[in-house]
Amino acid sequence: MAKELKELTPRSVNYAQWYQDLVIKADLAENSAVRGCMVIKPYGYAIWEKIQRILDDMFKATGHVNAYFPLLIPKSFFSKEAEHVKGFAKECAVVTHYRLKTNEDGTAVVVDPEAKLEEELIIRPTSETIIWNTYRNWVHSYRDLPILCNQWANVMRWEMRTRLFLRTAEFLWQEGHTAHATREEAEAEAKKMQGVYADFAENYMAMPVIKGCKTESERFAGALDTYTIEAMMQDGKALQAGTSHFLGQNFGKAFDVTFLDKEGKIDYAWATSWGVSTRLIGALIMAHSDDNGLVLPPRLAPIQVVIVPIYRNEEQLAVISEKVADIVENLKKLGISVKYDDSDNRKPGWKFANYELRGVPVRLAIGGRDLENNTIEVMRRDTLEKETITCDGIETYVQNLLEEIQKNIYKKAYDLRASKIINVDTYDDFKQKIEEGYFIMAHWDGTAETEARVQEETKATIRCIPFEGDKTPGKCMVTGKPSAQRVLFARAY
Amino acid sequence: MAKELKELTPRSVNYAQWYQDLVIKADLAENSAVRGCMVIKPYGYAIWEKIQRILDDMFKATGHVNAYFPLLIPKSFFSKEAEHVKGFAKECAVVTHYRLKTNEDGTAVVVDPEAKLEEELIIRPTSETIIWNTYRNWVHSYRDLPILCNQWANVMRWEMRTRLFLRTAEFLWQEGHTAHATREEAEAEAKKMQGVYADFAENYMAMPVIKGCKTESERFAGALDTYTIEAMMQDGKALQAGTSHFLGQNFGKAFDVTFLDKEGKIDYAWATSWGVSTRLIGALIMAHSDDNGLVLPPRLAPIQVVIVPIYRNEEQLAVISEKVADIVENLKKLGISVKYDDSDNRKPGWKFANYELRGVPVRLAIGGRDLENNTIEVMRRDTLEKETITCDGIETYVQNLLEEIQKNIYKKAYDLRASKIINVDTYDDFKQKIEEGYFIMAHWDGTAETEARVQEETKATIRCIPFEGDKTPGKCMVTGKPSAQRVLFARAY
Numbered sequence: 001m002a003k004e005l006k007e008l009t010p011r012s013v014n015y016a017q018w019y020q021d022l023v024i025k026a027d028l029a030e031n032s033a034v035r036g037c038m039v040i041k042p043y044g045y046a047i048w049e050k051i052q053r054i055l056d057d058m059f060k061a062t063g064h065v066n067a068y069f070p071l072l073i074p075k076s077f078f079s080k081e082a083e084h085v086k087g088f089a090k091e092c093a094v095v096t097h098y099r100l101k102t103n104e105d106g107t108a109v110v111v112d113p114e115a116k117l118e119e120e121l122i123i124r125p126t127s128e129t130i131i132w133n134t135y136r137n138w139v140h141s142y143r144d145l146p147i148l149c150n151q152w153a154n155v156m157r158w159e160m161r162t163r164l165f166l167r168t169a170e171f172l173w174q175e176g177h178t179a180h181a182t183r184e185e186a187e188a189e190a191k192k193m194q195g196v197y198a199d200f201a202e203n204y205m206a207m208p209v210i211k212g213c214k215t216e217s218e219r220f221a222g223a224l225d226t227y228t229i230e231a232m233m234q235d236g237k238a239l240q241a242g243t244s245h246f247l248g249q250n251f252g253k254a255f256d257v258t259f260l261d262k263e264g265k266i267d268y269a270w271a272t273s274w275g276v277s278t279r280l281i282g283a284l285i286m287a288h289s290d291d292n293g294l295v296l297p298p299r300l301a302p303i304q305v306v307i308v309p310i311y312r313n314e315e316q317l318a319v320i321s322e323k324v325a326d327i328v329e330n331l332k333k334l335g336i337s338v339k340y341d342d343s344d345n346r347k348p349g350w351k352f353a354n355y356e357l358r359g360v361p362v363r364l365a366i367g368g369r370d371l372e373n374n375t376i377e378v379m380r381r382d383t384l385e386k387e388t389i390t391c392d393g394i395e396t397y398v399q400n401l402l403e404e405i406q407k408n409i410y411k412k413a414y415d416l417r418a419s420k421i422i423n424v425d426t427y428d429d430f431k432q433k434i435e436e437g438y439f440i441m442a443h444w445d446g447t448a449e450t451e452a453r454v455q456e457e458t459k460a461t462i463r464c465i466p467f468e469g470d471k472t473p474g475k476c477m478v479t480g481k482p483s484a485q486r487v488l489f490a491r492a493y
Numbered sequence: 494m495a496k497e498l499k500e501l502t503p504r505s506v507n508y509a510q511w512y513q514d515l516v517i518k519a520d521l522a523e524n525s526a527v528r529g530c531m532v533i534k535p536y537g538y539a540i541w542e543k544i545q546r547i548l549d550d551m552f553k554a555t556g557h558v559n560a561y562f563p564l565l566i567p568k569s570f571f572s573k574e575a576e577h578v579k580g581f582a583k584e585c586a587v588v589t590h591y592r593l594k595t596n597e598d599g600t601a602v603v604v605d606p607e608a609k610l611e612e613e614l615i616i617r618p619t620s621e622t623i624i625w626n627t628y629r630n631w632v633h634s635y636r637d638l639p640i641l642c643n644q645w646a647n648v649m650r651w652e653m654r655t656r657l658f659l660r661t662a663e664f665l666w667q668e669g670h671t672a673h674a675t676r677e678e679a680e681a682e683a684k685k686m687q688g689v690y691a692d693f694a695e696n697y698m699a700m701p702v703i704k705g706c707k708t709e710s711e712r713f714a715g716a717l718d719t720y721t722i723e724a725m726m727q728d729g730k731a732l733q734a735g736t737s738h739f740l741g742q743n744f745g746k747a748f749d750v751t752f753l754d755k756e757g758k759i760d761y762a763w764a765t766s767w768g769v770s771t772r773l774i775g776a777l778i779m780a781h782s783d784d785n786g787l788v789l790p791p792r793l794a795p796i797q798v799v800i801v802p803i804y805r806n807e808e809q810l811a812v813i814s815e816k817v818a819d820i821v822e823n824l825k826k827l828g829i830s831v832k833y834d835d836s837d838n839r840k841p842g843w844k845f846a847n848y849e850l851r852g853v854p855v856r857l858a859i860g861g862r863d864l865e866n867n868t869i870e871v872m873r874r875d876t877l878e879k880e881t882i883t884c885d886g887i888e889t890y891v892q893n894l895l896e897e898i899q900k901n902i903y904k905k906a907y908d909l910r911a912s913k914i915i916n917v918d919t920y921d922d923f924k925q926k927i928e929e930g931y932f933i934m935a936h937w938d939g940t941a942e943t944e945a946r947v948q949e950e951t952k953a954t955i956r957c958i959p960f961e962g963d964k965t966p967g968k969c970m971v972t973g974k975p976s977a978q979r980v981l982f983a984r985a986y
Contacts, residue, residue, distance in 0.1 A: 030627075030630075032562070032563045032623070032627065033563075033567060033570075033623065033626055033627075034563045034565050034566070034567065034614065034623075037563035037564070037565060038563075039560070039561070039562050039563065039627050040560060040561040041560055042558035042559065042560045042642060045558070045559050045560045045561055046558065046559070048561075049559060065535035065538070065539065066535065066538050066539070066542060067532070067533060067534055067535045067538045068532070068533040068538055068541075068665065069525070069532055070525045070526075070527045070530035070531075070532065070663060071530070071564075071616070071647055071649065071663050072527050072530060072586070072663070073527070074526060074527065075593065075602060075604075076602075077526075078593070078602055079601060079602050085602060090592060090593060090594075091591060091592055092591070092592070092593060093565070093588045093590075093591055093614070094588060094589065094590040094591065094592075094593065094604050095586045095587060095588050095589075095616070096587065096588075096589045096590065096604065097586075097587040097589065097613075098584060098585070098586055098587065098651040099583060099584055099585070099587075099651065100568065100571070100583060100585060100587065100615070101583075108572060109568060109569075109571055109572050109578060111568075111587050111589065111613055120590075120604055121527060121586070122593070123564070123588070123616075130525070130526065130527075133526055134523075134525065134526075134532050137523075143838060149535060153647075154564055154646075154647065156564065156565075158591040158592065170563060170564050170565070172561065345636065
């Protein structure tokens with residue numbers, strides 16, 4: 001790393017700039033030469049690999065298998081499901097030709113006009129269509145069901161305004177696509193996967209979420225129900241961190257996926273789909289990080305512990321390194337990922353700032369006096385607290401500390417949310433509180449018109465109709481009409 | 494699985510048809526609605542996941558990290574490296590537009606002519622260009638080097654004749670792209686990764702390989718040297734199972750990636766790239782499988798052991814299941830993946846055939862008499878041998894058997910290759926032996942003309958100039974001109 005570490009823009013000055021600074025300076029990602037497409041740098045990708053591994057294990061534990069479907073989708077497939085086409089056959093990358101050639105004077109490469117495709121192909125924005133076209137041949141009888149497939153893939157949506165991780169033209173994700181013999185089973189599957197996402201968000205990302213379902217206008221194009229988990233970022237805005245869709249028989253009908261049921265009758269298969277993406281890395285950053293840099297929950301940190309030696313000369317370094325070797329070995333035995341940074345091209349102070357920037361949960365430092373006293377300095381990234389403790393039993397101490405940091409990061413996020421979520425009963429109050437960055441629980445008359453008006457006037461959307469909490473009926477804050485329960489409004493990423 | 498198991502075309506009747514039958518019937522992959530693009534089905538993908546996990550660990554053990562670069566590459570990038578453009582800017586998928594719209598009468602979705610890109614984008618056929626364009630900003634000083642990045646990604650080459658796994662328009666692969674301060678370091682890296690591939694092929698895929706370098710005309714477009722591993726399939730044809738390229742400073746110069754060296758002089762960075770793909774699954778199939786189906790080396794088998802109960806009634810099944818539960822638990826403790834198939838919709842004979850087709854290395858069967866005698870039937874997939882042994886210590890027995898199968902599959906492939914690799918000294922002999930499916934070691938005069946003539950007349954290519962073995966000079970079998978050493982000729986996939 002040749003460049004010097006530089007200060008981040010503080011969150012209080014410009015939250016959006018702070019985010020952008022952090023992503024770049026912590027070496028997580030950068031913009032590429034292709035509009036809206038990012039390069040995920042090794043440190044950012046290492047976080048994605050942790051996310052992938054954990055989620056993949058959770059998917060497999062719930063009976064799913066991975067498969068892989070084509071990147072390109074025939075244009076006509078999008079027209080087969082009436083709602084889906086409205087949502088997805090818009091801003092997308094279109095392949096029209098399959099050959100380049102050298103131009104006549106040999107100076108440039110040009111598209112060969114003779115290599116035009118009969119039917120254009122679309123880079124998948126999501127894969128329901130190509131997958132359900134495939135399932136048609138996989139499903140004949142109820143015995144072939146359920147199909148419980150997931151794929152890890154890249155997808156592309158030609159977004160006009162992009163932000164690293166949060167909204168990019170190409171992004172990485174997983175998309176589960178399941179087929180079932182009954183409505184009940186498909187609905188249960190969609191809810192189960194929402195539960196898996198919530199479990200992951202809370203117990204690994206240390207990010208509390210509100211589970212609920214989307215309103216009709218916020219649903220996935222082609223879904224009968226979209227289940228979501230909504231998280232609060234530090235600026236009070238919401239981030240949709242995962243969605244799971246009950247698709248009914250819409251895709252079964254559009255792609256003629258039928259089966260003989262137990263009674264020998266032909267029926268259409270029932271569908272779900274569910275996905276999370278590299279957007280989660282954006283959520284992770286905005287939920288926990290501070291003006292010094294990333295704060296990573298230990299369970300997702302590529303490096304959980306860094307050890308920095310502080311030495312006057314080579315001899316002292318040798319003694320420190322010998323002592324540290326044991327600690328490293330013991331930490332690894334406990335399954336903790338640890339890095340010993342004895343590089344000699346940077347001073348300890350620079351290293352400290354660098355690992356803070358990168359969100360390493362625990363930093364150990366050991367110097368000459370520590371050698372004499374058999375001590376070590378421990379710094380925890382979440383609170384930046386330092387203490388000097390004995391080396392005896394340091395490994396167990398660190399193991400417990402990592403657990404405590406994981407819990408503390410969650411608690412901080414939970415407490416912040418608790419302080420910024422309120423009930424509001426009048427539209428005037430609503431307008432004021434939404435400006436102040438609150439999650440607002442308010443009554444709504446259930447119409448798309450009111451929803452659209454609120455969005456237009458305040459930029460807030462209904463994030464979800466929460467499953468838990470107060471279910472008391474009331475009156476819509478805008479129209480005064482009856483409301484079945486309060487719903488969650490917020491501005492959102 | 495609703496369909497009945499059907500016989501595979503025997504290898505001796507039609508090797509190509511046998512391969513195609515096997516891929517389809519063992520549920521590994523199928524063709525999709527998009528020309529040349531395959532669907533990798535869950536069982537095939539599970540093999541790919543094993544391959545990925547093992548290789549990824551090997552890459553990390555050799556100091557590499559993963560990252561992710563954009564799917565789309567600006568067309569102009571291909572023109573920047575003179576040789577590279579000849580090799581890759583040909584048959585490829587070209588994105589020309591970024592929006593679809595509904596046509597005027599509302600009946601179809603069409604490409605919006607107003608959403609034409611200023612510069613066309615190419616779906617990556619390989620990523621040297623976009624990655625080296627990125628590296629330009631990562632590299633300033635020798636301290637920033639080496640960069641040791643790998644990515645797992647999909648790529649696309651618009652192949653005219655495709656075959657599942659072996660040659661598809663879209664395929665999955667990993668591509669390593671490294672940047673170095675010196676020529677020596679880059680060359681060593683390229684050879685090291687060839688070594689990693691050879692290690693993986695031999696010790697995991699149980700597939701012996703010949704290591705060597707490519708002739709100039711068979712090199713990767715833009716490389717100074719291409720190192721390859723070549724494997725023999727059962728029909729005597731060669732399959733290039735992995736390549737590693739020393740790219741010199743070609744991409745450093747094309748994308749202006751310079752650095753200050755230790756002496757303070759500016760130099761261009763040195764490059765390597767290396768990759769293996771889902772093609773390896775094709776190799777795995779063709780190297781080992783037989784007329785009954787897949788034969789998977791235990792180290793890559795998604796299911797290593799299957800246990801099938803043979804029972805007369807529910808009571809007996811309950812007793813068997815109780816006994817099997819212990820065996821399953823003990824096998825899992827040994828790190829062995831095991832499936833107990835007590836499904837009641839298929840007879841044991843059908844299950845036996847099914848697991849043979851899918852190449853599960855060890856099958857255990859247990860019935861009423863076994864219960865009385867405390868025995869179990871063990872069938873090994875590689876030899877199809879059965880024996881009945883005591884249940885005492887069955888877990889260790891199976892563990893050892895899996896190791897033995899791994900070795901035996903390798904030995905079988907090694908022996909086959911040994912029997913089909915010969916020295917040939919005259920072109921007449923060559924023409925005959927190449928028809929019979931041999932790997933031929935012959936002298937060659939080192940010219941591209943002779944190489945092209947041999948290919949045109951016999952369809953054989955020089956697979957590599959082997960690193961090991963006989964280095965005695967001689968005379969070209971075609972022209973009689975001097976030859977430095979024998980090279981490996983074969984027909985190839």
